[in-house]
Amino acid sequence: MAKLDEMLAAALRDLAAEAPALPPLSPRARRRIRARRSAAIAASVMVVAAMSAGVVIGAHALARPAHPQVSPHHLATAYVPTAYVLGGSGTVTPIRIATNTALRPIRLGKRRSPCAIAITPDGKTAYVASYGPGPAFLGTVTPIRTATNTALRPVKVGPGPCAIAITPNGKTAYVVNQPADTVTPITTATNTALPPIRVGSRPLAIAITPDGKTAYVITRGSVARCPHTVTPIRTATNTALRPVHVGGCPLAIAITPDGKTAYVADDSQVTPVRTATNTALRPIKVRQIPAAIAITPDGKTAYTVNFAGRRGVTVTPIRTATNTVLAPVTVGPTFPQQLPAIAITPDGSTAYVITNAPGLTHQDAVTPIRTATSTALPPITVGRGSCAIAITPDGKTAYVTNMTSGTVTPIRTATNTAQRPIEVGRGPCAMAITR
């Protein structure tokens, strides 16, 4: 059977061919267009006249709304453990881990949509990828000095950046530009962009091996160019190697801590890729549709979060030594509003998965899973539209961003209890924590 995306593209093409013929533009429509244009010109003339007369128009529209729950101590001291949360209104909000307080948000610029963040291993700089409004979607990466929480001059990258990763030595950040089918390397020492590297069609995520030698970019393909691939990039020369084909449309990638295998979760299976030879091994059928993947710190088990239809959300453990699937664990009744996410504590004892809260419409929860026994613990209700989860390096707290609620919920991992949500402004999404 043809791949699902090819079938959908073909069906929509056929259907579009059945659309009616374009009717002529009616005289009434022409009149309405002319009237609107005249009104627009008249309005612009009035604005110019008013401004030249010194009238301030719409000053209230320029006033920035007060940010809720901002700590008066807005300047972080050097390398205090901090979580950086990307917001929907072009901001990055630092959260001080020790006190669970939001600091003053860092503004990226008007009408910018932040979408991905990565922090250098030394914790000194956070790199935030964002894009401007359409149709150009001009992409930039803003370095943020974490000692002072100040934004440095943005680095121009390709259009519509959607993912970012930094090499373990902290020297290069790689930014994925989905509309341009490229990856832009940034030298962190000088914050300058190097020439973009062409990868497969519609790249969407990136992961770098622990030795820093290879970056793997998953590409989902476009309607014209369908192949689903993972493209390896040799970081020493910043050159793309031959793409490795995987089965379905890839959604997520994770690399084992020993760097030997990259696991690519697509919409029907998980494909292990041997990094030494860049060859795809036999796909692992998880029998459900994986949306996210994470690997334990000891590298022994990979966990996929899956959509299981009427059975809700499941987590499937995969034994990496044999690439075999263990019994799936049911973690939630229905799919959360956003894509489910998973994070594993540094000691590997617990995996935290975002799910829908049982019995509560539009309310999300986090379900802890004891990895030793593959058992789900009672879900912890968080906020609405939960979309990202990150765990502090000491493993004591998991933070969950709630896009619809505009909050971040800290979870104490020792007791698996939610703390008071932290207000961070509109639409928080991605997040990263300093080491």
Added chain:
Amino acid sequence: MSDSSAGDRLGALYARHGPDALRLAYLLTGDRELSEDLVQEAFIKVAGRLTALRRADSFRWYLRRTIVNLANSYLRHRRVERAYAKGLIGSAAGAGVSSPDMATKHAVREAIAQLPARQRAVVVLRYYEDLTDQQIASVLGWPLGSVKSSLYRATAILREHLGQEE
């Protein structure tokens, strides 16, 4: 600028962008008459608001966005979901389900028609208009995460509906 030359330019703009807009409107609504009305309405809004659109891709961009917004608004307020499903499935049936290939086509149409309007819009923008996630987010005015989530959910539902295993 004379009125007639402005009128000719308007006609040329309509002839250039109208057919694509009409196909998009038809895919979103599944209703021939409604899609014709939507295109005229969207064209009035965009051509009337933007007096100096020099770049053709900008005009196309705003026209596409307006079509999607209008279609969503109609589907939300007038509850024409059933009409959509009926129209699409009907047109597939009309073509005759005479071979395994046609049966598959019919099943895919039926699956698309049964998606909720929001998910169908994401699927059309992704698999027909071939937009990136950011472009879809901008057209729909949604956060990027919501686009990814809706696309994933729609794909999962379609795969389940079609009983597809690779």
